[in-house]
Amino acid sequence: MLEVRNLVKKYGKIVAVKDVGFSLENGTVGILLGPNGAGKSTIIKSIAGLLRFTGDVRIEGMPARDVNAKRVFAYVPEIPAMFEMLTVREHMNYVKQAYALDVTEEEIDALLERFELRDKQDKLGNELSKGMMQKVSICCALLIKPRVILFDEPMVGLDPMAIKELKNVIGELKSDGVTVLISTHMLEMVEELWDVMFVMEEGTIIGEYTKEDAKGKALDELFFGITGGEEQWRA
16 A cells, blocks of 8 residues: 655755645556646655655555565666666575575566566666666566556657556556556556546646546546646647
8 A cells, every 4th residue: 555645845945746646556557647747756756765755655554664664665767777787687686685585586687577678687777778677677676576656758769569568567466466556658658557537737746537436438538537638638
């Protein structure tokens, strides 16, 4: 479960996120939608502990900064950062050791195979394309076997096969009772994934829908209905 209460993030006098609050139950896929600059990534980075903020974030009932919360939490950033002189496989082993994970080499092999990285496992971080770095980042996050996982624009830079596989993974996480939060502006990529959507504009959540509320409406129809239509979005 993920709970966010009264989250405020300021950069000097500029308020980037204004008193945001929401919660996601176990086995729920939540989508943060909004244009660039709406505050989506700021919320994700705040939850992940990368930014200072005021408010309260809880993971499985524990404060997000608690070490036990971090053990059951994973984050896939929009722009992955690799260690330049570690290979793909060494990145996986680094995460295994950092989290003291009881993970077998066979499990690592399976993840690498799933995201078509098995033949790239000896490549160094500075030899990888953006798409490959993204896939390594996803594999490292999944290795943790998290109870809460955040994805920030996870499908940008992925090839069609990797996008399909990631969607399958998100479905499996949901079935396993994992809480998933995805930040994106690519509505078509999350159409079949979402349970709850939060629409953001200028640092605040201006609308919230569940799949039941949608009553069969497409995600873009709901989104543009909240934000005032496609013309306002383009403006």
